[in-house]
Amino acid sequence: xxxxxxxxEGGGIPGWLYFILIYxxxxxxxxxxxxxxxxxxxxxx
Amino acid sequence: MEIExxxxxxxxxxxxxxxxxxxxxxxxxxxxxxxxxxxxxxRGRFGAGFLQLGARVAHVQRGWRWLPLAxxxxxxxxxxxxxxxxxxxxxxxxxxxxxxxxxxxxSGRAAVGLATIxxxxxxxxxxxxxxxxxxxxxxxxxxxxxxxxxxxxxAWIRSGHDPEYxxxxxxxxxxxxxxxxxxxxxxxxxxxxxxxxxxxxxxMNVYVGTLLRESxxxxxxxxxxxxxxxICRGLCYVLLTYELVGRVGEWLTGRSPRPGRARxxxxxxxxxxxxADCVIKSSCTEAVRSVLYASLVR
Numbered sequence: 001x002x003x004x005x006x007x008x009e010g011g012g013i014p015g016w017l018y019f020i021l022i023y024x025x026x027x028x029x030x031x032x033x034x035x036x037x038x039x040x041x042x043x044x045x
Numbered sequence: 046m047e048i049e050x051x052x053x054x055x056x057x058x059x060x061x062x063x064x065x066x067x068x069x070x071x072x073x074x075x076x077x078x079x080x081x082x083x084x085x086x087x088r089g090r091f092g093a094g095f096l097q098l099g100a101r102v103a104h105v106q107r108g109w110r111w112l113p114l115a116x117x118x119x120x121x122x123x124x125x126x127x128x129x130x131x132x133x134x135x136x137x138x139x140x141x142x143x144x145x146x147x148x149x150x151x152s153g154r155a156a157v158g159l160a161t162i163x164x165x166x167x168x169x170x171x172x173x174x175x176x177x178x179x180x181x182x183x184x185x186x187x188x189x190x191x192x193x194x195x196x197x198x199x200a201w202i203r204s205g206h207d208p209e210y211x212x213x214x215x216x217x218x219x220x221x222x223x224x225x226x227x228x229x230x231x232x233x234x235x236x237x238x239x240x241x242x243x244x245x246x247x248x249m250n251v252y253v254g255t256l257l258r259e260s261x262x263x264x265x266x267x268x269x270x271x272x273x274x275x276i277c278r279g280l281c282y283v284l285l286t287y288e289l290v291g292r293v294g295e296w297l298t299g300r301s302p303r304p305g306r307a308r309x310x311x312x313x314x315x316x317x318x319x320x321a322d323c324v325i326k327s328s329c330t331e332a333v334r335s336v337l338y339a340s341l342v343r
Contacts, residue, residue, distance in 0.1 A: 016101065019094025027233055036237040039225040041218045042245060043278070 085299035092297040095147070095234075099294070102148030111149065111157045112164070118142045119165035123172055123187070130186025135247060138169060139240025146235055150291050155307065162239075162283045169243065170250050170271075177254020178262075184251055191251025198252045199259075202337045212327055219278075219323060226282055230289040238286045242279075249275060256337065263340035269333045274326035281318035284311050 012018075030036065087093040106114050122137035142165045149158030177184050177191065184191050201207040208214055229237040253270035260266040288311055295301060302308070 014097070015090055015094035016097040017094070018090045019098055022091050023095075023234070027236055030229075030233060030237065036229060036233075036241050039221075039229060040237070040241045040245075041221050041225070042248065043215055043218045043222060 087298045088296070092299065095294065096151070096298045096300075098144075099147045099151030099298075102144055103152040104148075106145060106148045106157070106161075107152070111145070111154075111161055114145055115142075115161040115164040116168050118145055118161075119167070119169035120172055123169060123176075126187060127176070127183065130183065132187060132189055132244075134187070135243040136240045138165065138243050139236060141165075142239045143234065143236045146239075146287065146290060147294070150287075150294050153302070155287070155311070158287055159283060162287065166242070166246060166279070166283075170246055173247055173250035174254040174257070177251045178257045181255070181258065184254075188247045188251045191248055192255075194248040195252045195255045198256075199341075202334055202341055205331070205334060205338075210330055215326070216323065219319075222278075222282075223319065226285055227289065230286045231293040234293060235286050235290040238282065242282065246279070256341070260340040260343070263343060265336040265340035269336050272326075272333055273329065274322045277318045277322040277325060281315050281322060284315035284318070288312055288315070 013021075087096050118138055118141035122134035122141065126132070126134040126137075142162060145161050145165075146158050149155070149161055173188070176187065197207070197209075201210065226238055249271060253266070256266045256270050257263075288308060291308075
């Protein structure tokens with residue numbers, strides 16, 4: 001397994017932080033449009 | 046994702062997979078070390094970042110350390126929100142569990158990943174049921190929709206009638222839930238399913254806790270309060286979410302699992318639990334209601 005993927009390209013923000021920002025953004029948008037609440041029903045148990 | 050790993054994805058772990066026996070994956074279908082040609086590179090910085098984060102979490106939960114972490118994910122948010130009377134614990138537990146699952150997927154420890162999910166939900170449920178049974182004045186804040194859910198369930202138990210328990214009513218909802226899992230589990234890497242899962246499980250926990258209180262701790266309420274079909278549904282989505290997040294993780298990171306049948310069996314088991322949920326619910330609802338009714342009116 002090459003190690004090049006865990007190097008930060010161009011000396012920018014760390015990869016894990018980049019992931020968290022993008023991932024957080026995706027989830028925030030999904031939350032704001034209410035996707036989890038619209039798509040996931042509440043079946044009677 | 047169940048990534049081929051053992052290497053130093055975040056630059057902090059030992060490069061020797063055998064230097065610490067705790068780091069050895071406990072499943073057979075994944076290698077304990079990665080080779081240079083074992084997979085494609087991650088998909089951009091996002092995939093590389095996911096790989097780094099998974100490696101960090103896997104390092105923290107190596108060996109037996111996954112166990113207290115799973116308990117913490119299930120219990121600590123609820124304990125922290127208890128004095129505040131806030132329902133934020135459901136999202137926080139969902140987030141913590143999601144991150145722990147990434148770590149288990151990274152290290153290829155499927156048994157640990159699944160046990161983490163089950164333990165987090167079980168410990169959370171134990172505490173939530175206890176709170177609902179022993180501190181009913183707390184539940185309105187912690188579980189805002191719980192009391193209304195209990196009222197509907199109580200009406201069903203006492204009357205034996207509820208349109209929502211008719212096949213034509215609940216079957217489409219079950220398939221919608223299945224479809225939602227296939228969309229949201231990959232899209233949110235598990236977060237939406239786990240966070241929403243804690244919310245839905247808490248509806249049930251408030252119902253069971255209140256049932257225990259109202260029935261004076263009757264055994265019937267304890268044994269079937271968590272309906273058998275509901276448990277099947279929970280197990281279905283534990284397995285399915287784990288596999289779906291794993292597949293997306295593989296795609297993101299470029300890692301690939303060793304060939305094996307374990308994953309196929311897990312997917313088959315998930316659909317088996319889905320079928321069991323439908324079959325048991327359609328055939329045993331009245332029997333379960335009778336036990337609950339006897340507990341409630343004794």
